[in-house]
Amino acid sequence: MDMSQPPGEAHRPDADGRAAIEISRVSKQFHDGEGGVVEAIRSTSLDIAEGDFVAIVGPSGCGKSTLLNMLGGFDSPSSGQILVDGKAIAGPDIQRGMVFQDYALFPWLSVLDNVTFGLKKSHSRSEARDEAMKWLELVGLKDFARKQPKHLSGGMKQRVAIARTFATDPRVILMDEPFGALDALTRRFLQQQLLKIWREHRKTVVFITHSVQEAVYLANRVVIMTARPGRIKLDEKIELAHPRKVTDPAFRDTEARIFEALDEELAKTFSLETSDGHAD
Numbered sequence: 074m075d076m077s078q079p080p081g082e083a084h085r086p087d088a089d090g091r092a093a094i095e096i097s098r099v100s101k102q103f104h105d106g107e108g109g110v111v112e113a114i115r116s117t118s119l120d121i122a123e124g125d126f127v128a129i130v131g132p133s134g135c136g137k138s139t140l141l142n143m144l145g146g147f148d149s150p151s152s153g154q155i156l157v158d159g160k161a162i163a164g165p166d167i168q169r170g171m172v173f174q175d176y177a178l179f180p181w182l183s184v185l186d187n188v189t190f191g192l193k194k195s196h197s198r199s200e201a202r203d204e205a206m207k208w209l210e211l212v213g214l215k216d217f218a219r220k221q222p223k224h225l226s227g228g229m230k231q232r233v234a235i236a237r238t239f240a241t242d243p244r245v246i247l248m249d250e251p252f253g254a255l256d257a258l259t260r261r262f263l264q265q266q267l268l269k270i271w272r273e274h275r276k277t278v279v280f281i282t283h284s285v286q287e288a289v290y291l292a293n294r295v296v297i298m299t300a301r302p303g304r305i306k307l308d309e310k311i312e313l314a315h316p317r318k319v320t321d322p323a324f325r326d327t328e329a330r331i332f333e334a335l336d337e338e339l340a341k342t343f344s345l346e347t348s349d350g351h352a353d
């Protein structure tokens with residue numbers, strides 16, 4: 074557990090040189106459409122090292138997706154800054170691949186064409202096809218290359234989305250509840266595949282989840298956010314060896330520590346929601 078920094082302050086990884094992603098005092102407000110302002114994130118700082126697998130957990134509405142969207146370049150901070158390799162994010166970039174909960178595949182394209190889509194500029198046609206097939210094989214969908222997404226189950230679509238993102242070889246993978254809509258068995262299978270890919274390719278991964286167990290199973294750092302406005306409540310290094318076992322006492326201890334921090338924030342979220350019907 075990193076207790077050396079107060080919550081909300083930058084976690085400085087003992088990396089040589091600067092972090093791959095530096096989030097510095099980022100705040101984000103939205104207009105609520107009724108003349109008011111929603112403060113989604115308040116002065117949040119976090120450094121993420123190259124090759125880190127960071128899971129972000131926090132109560133509903135605490136600003137996790139907002140933070141991820143800013144990392145993806147789909148939105149920008151109201152104040153503060155986010156640097157990737159020392160440069161401010163100017164917009165979406167192929168170097169930062171996103172995987173969403175709802176797959177976001179192109180329904181009119183075949184599975185293969187979905188995966189080759191992002192490779193067209195950088196690869197010849199046959200290279201793109203070979204690269205896409207390699208990733209489809211890795212996620213167990215080689216035989217479905219010619220199908221359209223509508224012929225696939227939810228878990229298969231998500232495997233296509235993962236193949237599509239990894240095929241473009243981004244340095245950073247941003248995943249927003251990617252397995253949230255899947256059944257437990259498919260989820261377990263995809264967690265194992267993702268870990269295998271991460272360990273072989275050492276991408277930097279930022280992964281949002283509502284599941285503490287999933288966070289501890291996958292990540293080497295679990296970041297807990299406070300109730301809205303989101304800040305960093307806890308930044309816990311997970312040093313359990315892989316393959317991790319959810320029944321292992323050390324796994325359970327880690328989970329319990331994270332739940333303790335999270336429970337306080339859940340209590341705040343739900344008491345605010347029940348007192349006046351809104352999260353304040």
Ligand SMILES: Nc1ncnc2c1ncn2[C@@H]1O[C@H](COP(=O)(O)OP(=O)(O)OP(=O)(O)O)[C@@H](O)[C@H]1O
Pocket residue numbers: 103104105111112113131132133134135136137138139140301
């Ligand atoms: N585009 C927007 N316009 C107005 N308010 C927004 C917008 N995007 C997010 N918000 C508000 O910002 C807050 C944080 O939302 P966000 O989606 O980031 O939370 P979250 O932690 O990802 O939630 P969940 O876990 O439920 O998905 C919420 O109160 C939400 O209503």
